[in-house]
Amino acid sequence: xxxxxxxxxxxxxxxFKLYEMPEEKVIxxxxxxxxxxxxxxxxxxxxxxxxxxxxxxxxHSVAAQTLLDALVEKGIIKSFDEIKAIGHRIVQGGKYxxxxxxxxxxxxxxxxxxxxxxxxxxxxxxxCFQAFKNVIxxxxxxxxxxxxxxxxxxxxxxTFPIPYELTEKYDIRRYGAHGTSHKYLSQEGLKYxxxxxxxxxxxxxxxxxxxxxxxxxxxxxxxxxxxxxxxGIMMGTRTGDMDPSVFNYVVSVTGKSAEEVYQMFNKxxxxxxxxxxxxxxxxxxxxxxxxxxxxxxxxxxxxxRIADYIGQYYVRLGGCDLIIxxxxxxxxxxxxxxxxxxxxxxxxxxxxxxxINKDLRGKEAVISTPNSKIKVVVIPTDEEVMIARDxxxxxxxxxxxxx
Ligand code: AMP
Numbered sequence: 038x039x040x041x042x043x044x045x046x047x048x049x050x051x052x053f054k055l056y057e058m059p060e061e062k063v064i065x066x067x068x069x070x071x072x073x074x075x076x077x078x079x080x081x082x083x084x085x086x087x088x089x090x091x092x093x094x095x096x097h098s099v100a101a102q103t104l105l106d107a108l109v110e111k112g113i114i115k116s117f118d119e120i121k122a123i124g125h126r127i128v129q130g131g132k133y134x135x136x137x138x139x140x141x142x143x144x145x146x147x148x149x150x151x152x153x154x155x156x157x158x159x160x161x162x163x164x165c166f167q168a169f170k171n172v173i174x175x176x177x178x179x180x181x182x183x184x185x186x187x188x189x190x191x192x193x194x195x196t197f198p199i200p201y202e203l204t205e206k207y208d209i210r211r212y213g214a215h216g217t218s219h220k221y222l223s224q225e226g227l228k229y230x231x232x233x234x235x236x237x238x239x240x241x242x243x244x245x246x247x248x249x250x251x252x253x254x255x256x257x258x259x260x261x262x263x264x265x266x267x268x269g270i271m272m273g274t275r276t277g278d279m280d281p282s283v284f285n286y287v288v289s290v291t292g293k294s295a296e297e298v299y300q301m302f303n304k305x306x307x308x309x310x311x312x313x314x315x316x317x318x319x320x321x322x323x324x325x326x327x328x329x330x331x332x333x334x335x336x337x338x339x340x341x342r343i344a345d346y347i348g349q350y351y352v353r354l355g356g357c358d359l360i361i362x363x364x365x366x367x368x369x370x371x372x373x374x375x376x377x378x379x380x381x382x383x384x385x386x387x388x389x390x391x392x393i394n395k396d397l398r399g400k401e402a403v404i405s406t407p408n409s410k411i412k413v414v415v416i417p418t419d420e421e422v423m424i425a426r427d428x429x430x431x432x433x434x435x436x437x438x439x440x
Contacts, residue, residue: 039121039433040064040114043424046125046165048157049073051100054421055108055120058429061422065113069100079103083113097161101168122432123169123178124424126217127162128266129155130182132208137185137427140166140178140439148180154212154265177432177439181424186216189256194353197264211268213260215242215364217420219250220257222361225416227255229403230358237354239347242418243373244364245273245316249343251350259353261346267303270342273316276306277342311335318366318373340373344380351385357411360387362404363418369398378405378413386410 038057045052051069056062067081077094080087081104088111094100108114125140131151138144145163152159166178187195195211196204203209222240230236238252247270251259261269263278271277287298301310309316312335314324324332351357360381361367362374371394378389388409393402397415405413431437 039429040119041122041124041425041428041433042120043124043421043428044126044165044169045421046097046161048161051097051104051165053104054425055113056422056425056429058425058433061425065108067104067107069094069104072097072100079107081107081111083111096168097165098168098171101165102172105172117173117176120173120176122428123173123176124428125162125166125178125180126420126424127180127182128158128184128214129212130180130184131212132188132210134180134182134185135188137179137181137424137431139431139437140180144180177437179424179428179431181217181427183214183216184212186220187211187213187250187257187260190259194259209264211260211263212265213248213250213257214262214266215246215248215250216257216260217423218242218363218418219248219252219260221419221423222363222416223250223252223255225401226359226361226414229412229414233358236359237357238359238361239350239354239357240361240363241343241347241367241377242364243343243362243367243370246275247272247277247343247364247366249346249350251353253354259350270346271311271339272307273318274304274307274309276302276310308335308339311338318370322370322372336376340376340380343373343377347377347381348384357385360411360413362413362415368400368415368417371395371397374404374413374415381411387413389413 041056041058043054049072054066055064057064065081065083070078072094075093077092079090079092092103105117127148129151133147148159148163197209219240219242223238226238227236235254240252241249246266249261249270250257267275269277284298288295308318308321312321312332314320314332321332321335325336366373374394375389375391378387381387388406389404390406394404397404399417401416403412403414
């Protein structure tokens with residue numbers, strides 16, 4: 038048995054989970070929020086307790102020290118030595134990483150070189166890695182990349198049709214995201230496919246950020262997010278795929294700078310932009326119930342883009358044995374699952390069992406009828422356990438070191 042910590046850091050937050058491995062038992066979890074602000078929030082859950090305090094986190098180092106001290110103070114661990122490995126989630130691994138890697142100078146340099154592709158995330162991940170290294174320097178750490186699972190795509194699935202010199206010179210291509218989640222879902226989904234020789238899965242990670250992935254024989258063959266998480270289906274605040282000329286046209290008619298329009302497409306579009314109400318699907322669906330026309334348009338756009346991608350991936354896979362819904366909306370929103378199921382009915386014979394679907398929130402279940410031509414399931418995703426598994430395997434079973 039060994040304690041393994043997973044870290045999911047953003048520019049101003051640091052989420053953590055401490056596992057007992059290989060049992061995969063969660064000992065505690067929590068979040069340091071508002072790092073860099075004067076009013077930090079520290080939440081830690083352990084056993085049946087949840088403690089919230091308001092320390093100031095000037096930077097990620099202080100946040101790391103605060104959470105490690107809290108583990109000892111609350112008697113969750115006796116000393117820092119008990120933590121045998123750390124797994125850091127890294128958003129962008131570019132062309133370099135097709136699986137988790139030990140954190141060392143080379144890994145750090147590669148993550149640093151990819152900062153232009155994920156400016157907020159990769160920089161924060163490195164700061165956070167250094168923060169833990171400062172406090173527990175001898176604990177081995179791994180990097181688990183959101184892009185790694187998608188590295189099995191073929192050039193026809195990841196190349197953008199721009200001048201090829203640019204593709205080569207700047208590594209411009211589809212990298213995708215949510216890879217750790219899609220990998221988890223594809224593995225969990227196999228239990229519904231006993232006897233299927235070459236399982237074809239379409240996994241739909243539908244949350245405030247959303248992506249859809251086509252998986253054959255356990256490998257990603259196509260995914261909806263692109264160079265960055267702006268691509269693919271419409272999302273809470275992001276446009277997803279569009280005619281690229283919209284960008285240039287908006288710049289020219291509004292007089293806004295390219296950067297301002299880029300921010301608009303990332304932060305003010307999607308559900309929020311079309312509905313004018315909210316980035317949260319719950320608010321948009323409440324307005325749909327009241328007949329708000331823009332909420333209805335936003336919701337219909339969203340559902341159709343999901344169905345479009347499923348149709349595209351059905352062709353890419355040469356059929357489909359399992360559709361998986363997951364993440365905030367996929368796990369908790371029966372109306373979205375039902376609407377997408379209806380859009381897929383005529384072409385693919387998908388039938389959702391509305392009785393099962395209507396009350397299903399945050400739990401795993403088959404939601405298609407026995408007659409459905411494709412099985413449809415809801416599986417709550419778990420990216421952290423994938424990181425903990427890799428950290429345990431690499432640092433403890435294989436005994437790899439970080440330096
Ligand atoms: P995620 O990014 O996976 O955390 O998903 C967040 C989004 O999921 C929110 O913006 C909501 O649109 C949706 N969501 C989260 N919880 C629920 C819920 N209980 N019921 C319906 N939708 C939810």
